[in-house]
Amino acid sequence: MSANWTRVLEQSARTAIAAVVSLLVARLFRLPEFYWAAITTLVILQSTLGAALTASGERLAGTALGAVSGALLATHSNPSLPVFGVAIFVLGLLCAALHLDRPAYRFASITLAIVTLIVRNQPAWKVATHRFFEVSIGIAVGLVMTALWPEREPPVSTTC
Numbered sequence: 001m002s003a004n005w006t007r008v009l010e011q012s013a014r015t016a017i018a019a020v021v022s023l024l025v026a027r028l029f030r031l032p033e034f035y036w037a038a039i040t041t042l043v044i045l046q047s048t049l050g051a052a053l054t055a056s057g058e059r060l061a062g063t064a065l066g067a068v069s070g071a072l073l074a075t076h077s078n079p080s081l082p083v084f085g086v087a088i089f090v091l092g093l094l095c096a097a098l099h100l101d102r103p104a105y106r107f108a109s110i111t112l113a114i115v116t117l118i119v120r121n122q123p124a125w126k127v128a129t130h131r132f133f134e135v136s137i138g139i140a141v142g143l144v145m146t147a148l149w150p151e152r153e154p155p156v157s158t159t160c
Contacts, residue, residue, distance in 0.1 A: 007152060014149050015045055022141040031134050040138025041145070049146045055103045056139045062104030063111050063135045065094060067128035070115025074124030079116060087112055107135070 022041040026034035040059075044052050073087050088109050095105040115128045 011151060014145065014151065015042065018042075018045055018141055018145040021145070022138050025141060026134055026137050029133065029137070031130050031137075033130060033134055036131065036134035037138040037141070040135045041142040044139055044142025045146060045151075047146070049143075049150060052143055052146050056143055058101050058103035059107045060136060060139055061098075061100055062095065062107035062109075063132055065098075065100075065104070066091065066108035066111025067115060067132040069094075069108070070112040070131075071125040071128035073112070074116045074127075084113075084116060087116070111135070 018041050019038045022037040023034055026037035031037070043059075044056060047055060069087060069091060073083065077083050091108045091112060092105055095101075095108060098104075100108075111128070111131055114131055115124055118127075120127050
């Protein structure tokens, strides 16, 4: 078997195991949308440990900011396109003011969209709290897997 196929098999196994573990942990905590944990883990696994650690702090901060903003927005305003657009814009300004980078803004915007745009029969603060914990589990599992089973770098080619 070639080194490339060995690497593909290892990467596929690592990714599958991490995704399943994050689903199991989120289900253990009875989170209603446990699949967000697996989705987040898949995002985290695309980085090396050093890059994942840096970006994960940003993603966690962004998720918290998006969850709080989404819960406030959904509780205190009627949903509309202009309100949603302004909220996304303001999140960008808040992230910049807090010195948070793009990963934070990306996760803040996604979280706000999920909390405010998806019709639910639960209070917005509860949806926001669940979303924060689902993402947090995904980040934690992704980081642990990246630390315990780092992705091997492809072999350096010696040909020109």
